[in-house]
Amino acid sequence: MQNIEAKGLTRRGVLGIFAATMVVAAPTYSNAFGLMRGAGDIRRIRMYSGRTGESIDTIYWVDGDYIPEVMKELNHFMRDWRTNDVRVMDGRTVDIMAASHRIMDVNEPYMLLSGYRCPATNAMLRESSRGVAKNSLHMKGQAADLRLKSRSVGQMARAAEACSSGGVGRYSRSNFVHMDCGPVRSWGG
Template sequence: MHRRSLLLGALAPAALSTPALATQRTAPALRRLTLRHATTGARFNGAYHDGRTVDPRALADISAVLADSRSGTVHAFDPTAIDILWEAGQRARWRGEFLVVSGFRTPETNALVCGAGNSQHLTARALDVCLPAAQLPGFANAALEMRRGGVGVYNSRSFVHLDSGPVRRWGDVPGGASGSSAPRPAPEDPIARIAEAWAAARRN
């Protein structure tokens, strides 16, 4: 009897700790991002998602960072677009700061940078992210493999466009635009003049 009590006593701590370990292993991981707007310098650094749902306060802070760079107009950013950026970064093992060239745009700013008339930037569902030349291909390929929204790759300008709209691709990507039988979508931005247009927008 004494021997059986000792055995049960030894097993009890292990039994009690097992649920805790299981909870620890299955607990969703925080999703963290570091963003900086190239034009305004506004920055976000922290968790925006607890693994189950978006933190509304963090999303509001991100929306402020990604506000229109000319007018300062803030539009609630689509959390799916933020998730696409985060997931692409995870897949590409990106550990640095994301430098955002363009987030939300008002119609006036969109016209100044020669944006498409139906640009996803107009509804705060798109980001243009600058990346070092060495990291850009890996990040772009990770985003393309996800098949979530639109991906535009601009190697010559060192940035990738990501959005939460329909799945499509354009720019410096394998096979060019989406290989489906659907009509080829127009690029989000006529890139030939975008650098000059951004310079003009910052001066206004």
């Protein structure tokens, strides 16, 4: 998968160059959507997948709109890696992830452990783990499981909870945080 910088001088590329300077100066607010409004209406996400070897570092929102081509790339990046099934990911989940990343003030990209999960994958994971919900928001493209080497599960969860925009699950034993755009709630330890 190519990232935005490798695609040449497209509309997204020009916006990305312009946005790079704007993102650095953005203030922090209490929820994901307010936080990102302070960024000059530019939103960025950085992730890599240890499962597929892919990475993405991109501006996905400019001037009040998601960039359709970039969202399509994110859908592919966050696919069910076991089956290669792709689902449209809810932009609100990406917003929560990006806002949490900014709150933590890190340069390290997220490691994506799980984005979209097809029903068969979710059922298989439920058989081997008590922590997998039968009606998981992963199956709706509304959740992601993430890890950062430089931040603890507690630090990541607190940043996501500060967004007050969805569900936050702490999985300390497995060293990851679940973020979703469902009802505001938290669980785990």
